Amino acid sequence: LKLSEIARAVEGRVEGGSDPDITGVAPLDRASTSDLALFSALQYRAEATATEAGAILTSPDLAAHLPEETVRLVVPRVHAALAALIPLLYPERRPAPGVHPTAVIEPGAEVMDAASVGAYAVIGAGSYVAGGAVIGAHVVVGRDCRIGADAYLHPHVTLYDDVVLGARCIVHSGARIGSDGFGYSSSRAGHEKIRHVGRCVLGDDVEIGANTTIDRGSIGDTVIGSGTKIDNLVQVGHNVRMGEHCIVVSQVGVSGSTQLGRFVTLGGQAGIKGHIRIGDGATVAGQAGVFGDVEAGSTVSGYPARPHRESLRAQAVALKLPELMRRLRAIERAVFGKDTPEP
């Protein structure tokens, strides 16, 4: 594709005086003359100046840091343009519709004609797979599940019984949806299992990362709102309810019955207590330990999590603790004439 053709598709502007043929996208330090390279943060300025890329995709701000003769494709939002141009250069290889001869479709399961079911997949009795859905090799779907139109389940996904996936959901390899929650009736004799009879219900356009686990509800449902994206190795406890368009980064743990609003962001490895509420648009920093409700729109961090500004201030002071100790001793000597007065 000519760079100008790409520019038209992403509503960008070609600058720098030529219009090269582009066959791929590459990072600045590995790009060749037929690649479009991405320059999206100032910290990569040196690589952007040294790159051999045929053209650079960048924003108006960053374009100013490039030599004038650099061929560039300038767009208002670099990542939006990237999302739009990748399908032009790399057509998706979606499996053709049809059921692989080795797949097991249990009696009473229904697979629409336009769906694709891979090798050795198992679809349980009473389950329904809508048109356009892709069920990867070795996927196991339990009983009475519903998989929405154009959903994509990568190899080795497990859905337990009664899972509902909306349209266009993407579930990555090894994700487990609908496993029993961790609930017991404990006594001195031990822990008696409380069997879980709720479901997992995911909205439309949800993405679930590789090896992530989402427990079914104990008696109600675990609910993931439409448009919410969950990264790899995340744990979602029983009865959790997430709103729409949340972002949950890798290795987060959300304990049972906690509720997230819309557009909540949970940073990597954050841990969220059970039975609390996190308001719309709130952000939890990576590795934070959240023990209480979080207000809509706020940002919290640290252990225990508190408003991010407070955390930063406390961190700054914590760094000065050894110095503070020395100063305290100096005062003690001046005031009491000795090092460590008895309080």
Add this chain to the structure above:
Amino acid sequence: LKLSEIARAVEGRVEGGSDPDITGVAPLDRASTSDLALFSALQYRAEATATEAGAILTSPDLAAHLPEETVRLVVPRVHAALAALIPLLYPERRPAPGVHPTAVIEPGAEVMDAASVGAYAVIGAGSYVAGGAVIGAHVVVGRDCRIGADAYLHPHVTLYDDVVLGARCIVHSGARIGSDGFGYSSSRAGHEKIRHVGRCVLGDDVEIGANTTIDRGSIGDTVIGSGTKIDNLVQVGHNVRMGEHCIVVSQVGVSGSTQLGRFVTLGGQAGIKGHIRIGDGATVAGQAGVFGDVEAGSTVSGYPARPHRESLRAQAVALKLPELMRRLRAIERAVFGKDTPEP
């Protein structure tokens, strides 16, 4: 079922003047008139008052917070009653005994008649599956394993060679038991693998969460005591020995050769150093980093973990650090007549 029939089964008391038909259990805010709803914590009082549930399962204490006319099933221990009544309302759908025609039972493997083996499961040579056990679809059992009576392996579980599971163990989808531990002989040339020849031995009534990993022993065994329950995405290192009836919450990591007593609780995302001992009945708070032995019966938290009371006190003071800094400066000005005296 009549509420009174349920009450008899769980040894509870019906109050509120009527005896509705109950067909299910539901959360307070989603229950209908044929549901029994759970009211087990005061924070849900508003939902309990507003619920449309046909009846409320609760404890004597909490029952006092309900309007008098509310139909309720009062029991001494709410979660014990829940565990007992769910099987009445939701009969378990355990797979019928028999070996699916696509399962591969290697020569020398032994599967008892009353066991169930699902589609595409593989049972390795020399392994034994006791009666009543359920081997889910796509489970892979290595060589020389023993699976106890009535054990339940959900789809996609892997047992490496030489794993022993006691009676009634439940292993959730994607759990890996018996993988090699992380042990190398390291030098300037790199890291040479130490092959692991120990086993994994799980007692009776152990439950292992989805995508949890339990490494085999290097030269001895990794041992999980009877009745211990492990949540999702937990890592158990080589040669770890856990006692009976422990509770290990999601995303915990226990490093190699560490020993847990009985009834130990490890909170979510806690990290436990290798080669230490955690005494009977001890509790480790979520996200704690434990670097040394923990006394029986104690509770530790924080990084590095210390007695929970101490952690709380230190946290409280840490919150006051900026204020403490201001007070220190005030004293310095009073004593030294300047802000920051050289110590």
Add this chain to the structure above:
Amino acid sequence: LKLSEIARAVEGRVEGGSDPDITGVAPLDRASTSDLALFSALQYRAEATATEAGAILTSPDLAAHLPEETVRLVVPRVHAALAALIPLLYPERRPAPGVHPTAVIEPGAEVMDAASVGAYAVIGAGSYVAGGAVIGAHVVVGRDCRIGADAYLHPHVTLYDDVVLGARCIVHSGARIGSDGFGYSSSRAGHEKIRHVGRCVLGDDVEIGANTTIDRGSIGDTVIGSGTKIDNLVQVGHNVRMGEHCIVVSQVGVSGSTQLGRFVTLGGQAGIKGHIRIGDGATVAGQAGVFGDVEAGSTVSGYPARPHRESLRAQAVALKLPELMRRLRAIERAVFGKDTPEP
């Protein structure tokens, strides 16, 4: 084997006056008279004295702590000797070459004669499996992958499309290599997926733990250097580049585009921010939260991570905070005649 035969193979010295037959290796507290037991840390001295082992494998230093009559195999490096002697006592049971009749080899895939492909494995179109490689039961290999000579993929591994594994790589059960990275173009309308078209490229002798996830590059590659060992349940983000011979302990998360040098060690549950550099030979302590570049050869710990010495000093002072507060109040009373002066 006679102990003396083992000693010759590992270049060790037999001491203690006899030369027993040895049939296995065992931990000190579980060894029998035909076992060689490992004594590699002073904290196990009591067990070493009480053991029933036929002989003890130990270093010259530790040998001095044993009763004189103890039969011992003394070696300069205990773990190196262990790595060398295990194959003598426990011959590896590597599957025989050949393709299981149930395996699906898609048209255009190439499997060398000396490779082994297990039950129900799927090898995608265009992929190549070199001689000596073992593809375990239920492994799914995508399209256009390359698997090096003598590599070993345990059951239930998933390789997405375009993954390259070097010679002798070991991939444990449930690892996912090449899943999409977590990248979206976000706006008030939601999060639009950026399709990932980079690859995952692993060098030679890499080991990947059970249920670990390694995301493919967004537009470049995710690269793991030769000899690097990654433990279970680790998350490696898109475009990460790790050097050779790194050690990444369980449950670590490395965010996108971060670069590790050679011989870097990341302790368990550490979290590493994206787009940073960690220099050759650096060590990150367990549970650390790393937000900025780490110098070659340095050790960092804590949240936010800083030089380990500083962290320790700050921890020590933090422990004294309540006492420091009391001392501050004592000074205030002495200087201002009251408890809490307004600053």
